[in-house]
Amino acid sequence: MKCIIGSTSKRKIEIAEKVLKELFDDEVVVEGFKASSGVSETPFDQETFDGAKNRAMQSREASPDAAYWLGVESGLVERYGHMYEEAWCVAIASSGEEYYGYSSGLKVPDIILNKMDELKLEHFHVMEMLEKEYALTDSDTWGNYSGGVLSREVSLEEAIRNAFVQIVAPEKSLYKK
Numbered sequence: 001m002k003c004i005i006g007s008t009s010k011r012k013i014e015i016a017e018k019v020l021k022e023l024f025d026d027e028v029v030v031e032g033f034k035a036s037s038g039v040s041e042t043p044f045d046q047e048t049f050d051g052a053k054n055r056a057m058q059s060r061e062a063s064p065d066a067a068y069w070l071g072v073e074s075g076l077v078e079r080y081g082h083m084y085e086e087a088w089c090v091a092i093a094s095s096g097e098e099y100y101g102y103s104s105g106l107k108v109p110d111i112i113l114n115k116m117d118e119l120k121l122e123h124f125h126v127m128e129m130l131e132k133e134y135a136l137t138d139s140d141t142w143g144n145y146s147g148g149v150l151s152r153e154v155s156l157e158e159a160i161r162n163a164f165v166q167i168v169a170p171e172k173s174l175y176k177k
Contacts, residue, residue: 001027003031004062004068004070005032006055008034011156017029020164033062039075043073048077052071052089053098057071057092058071068094069091070089070092074087085108085142086103086105088102099166101164102158103154103162127141
């Protein structure tokens, strides 16, 4: 089964392949396609979903012979007065049906939010500054937030799994009713 992910990120391709191999019994091949999110460098709220959908749609246009096309996008969202980073996945099946999933969110540390506000910079610029200032070697935001306790892979896996579980759910599931 061929799946196209709207990214050339080795990390995203490997994570998608891992999750899809867990969910499908078929032979799964995930290929990357350089798709544009069409949103900000650090998407905010609706932009995160839109970026994932844009990536999935571009992948479908570029490689129409796949079984599934997916877009994955990480971004920031404000909930209950706090800022979180989460990931979204949009999966399009060859039938044209669309499936959506998103991850849990990890609270963005106050040091980042304060610097964003103080310096009027976007999240990715502040992260670049802090990576240099604190000699952080990992460009993984969740890893940097948590000191390596969590990795962004957690959110990417969760978003992909939450979209594709709707496809592979057994007939007795409420997704099939």
